[in-house]
Every structure is written in structure tokens, then in C-alpha cells.
Amino acid sequence: MTIPRLIPDNPLKFxxxxxxxxxxxxxxxxxxxxxxxxxxxxxxLSSVNDLEIxxxxxxxxxxxxxxxxxxxxxxxxxxxxxxxxxxxxxxVVTTYLPNPQKWEPGFKIRRKNK
Numbered sequence: 001m002t003i004p005r006l007i008p009d010n011p012l013k014f015x016x017x018x019x020x021x022x023x024x025x026x027x028x029x030x031x032x033x034x035x036x037x038x039x040x041x042x043x044x045l046s047s048v049n050d051l052e053i054x055x056x057x058x059x060x061x062x063x064x065x066x067x068x069x070x071x072x073x074x075x076x077x078x079x080x081x082x083x084x085x086x087x088x089x090x091x092v093v094t095t096y097l098p099n100p101q102k103w104e105p106g107f108k109i110r111r112k113n114k
Contacts, residue, residue, distance in 0.1 A: 005059070005063070006085035007058060007083070007085070008083055011053060011056070011064075011066055011083060012051065012052075012053055014083060014085070014090075015051060015066065015081055015083065015090055016048050018083075018088070018089055018090040019044070019048045019051075019090065020048055022045075023088060023090065024090055024091070024092060025089060025090070025091045026041070026091075026092050027092060027093050029093060029094055030092045030093060030094050030095055033096070037096050038097070039077055039095050039096070043072040043075075044070070044072075044079060044092065044095065046072060047070040047071060047072040048070075050071050050072075051068050051069075051070045052068060052069050052070070053066045053067070054067050054068065054069050054108045055067040060082060062082060063082040063083055063091065064082065064083055065080055065081060065083070066080070066081050066083070067079075068081060069107055069108055075097070076097070076098060076107050077095055077098070078095065078096055078097075078098050078107070079092060079093075079095040079096075080093040080094045080095070081093065
């Protein structure tokens with residue numbers, strides 16, 4: 001039996017609400033990466049109002065997920081967030097500083113491979 005994949009009516013609003021209410025799970029992967037990539041939980045929690053969805057992966061492995069961009073003290077960073085509508089929470093899967101060689105200026109559009 002397949003469990004239906006629930007997608008929020010307004011994913012950005014759902015993600016912001018969960019983060020503001022601290023309904024956030026930090027995956028093992030992101031916990032390993034935060035220090036390595038000079039990104040802190042505080043950066044993510046403090047810049048919640050600047051979050052913007054740039055890609056969506058509705059068929060991701062466990063939950064629908066969204067690649068997002070945000071800015072903290074003039075530092076742009078990406079984060080991948082999975083949404084668990086049934087559990088009313090989000091999971092921060094990973095975060096990183098976007099590579100300018102892989103992203104167009106503004107870091108919202110991937111560069112095309114030439």
C-alpha cells in the first residue's frame with residue numbers, strides 16, 4: 001500500500017510556519033555539513049523570512065522537498081527542505097553556499113552545461 005504524498009497548498013508558507021514554530025528536524029547529513037560549510041542553524045532560523053523556493057522535487061525519496069535560497073548578512077546560501085505535512089514539520093536535509101560556476105548570478109538558476 002502506498003502512502004499518498006501530501007503537498008502543502010502553499011509550500012513556502014508551510015515551511016516558514018514550521019521553522020518559526022521550531023517544528024524542524026535536522027537530518028544527520030545537514031548536521032555533518034553545517035560546520036564544514038560555515039552555515040549555522042542560527043543563520044537558517046534567523047533568515048526564514050527571506051526564504052524563496054527555487055526548485056521543487058515533489059517525488060523525492062521520503063517527502064516532497066524544495067531547494068531554497070536565503071540570505072543572512074549578505075551571504076546567499078541554499079538549503080534543501082523536505083515537508084512532512086502529516087507530521088506538521090519540515091526536515092532540513094542539507095545546506096551549502098552555491099558555487100558561482102554552477103549557478104547564474106543571484107544563485108536561483110542553474111547554469112546550463114556547455
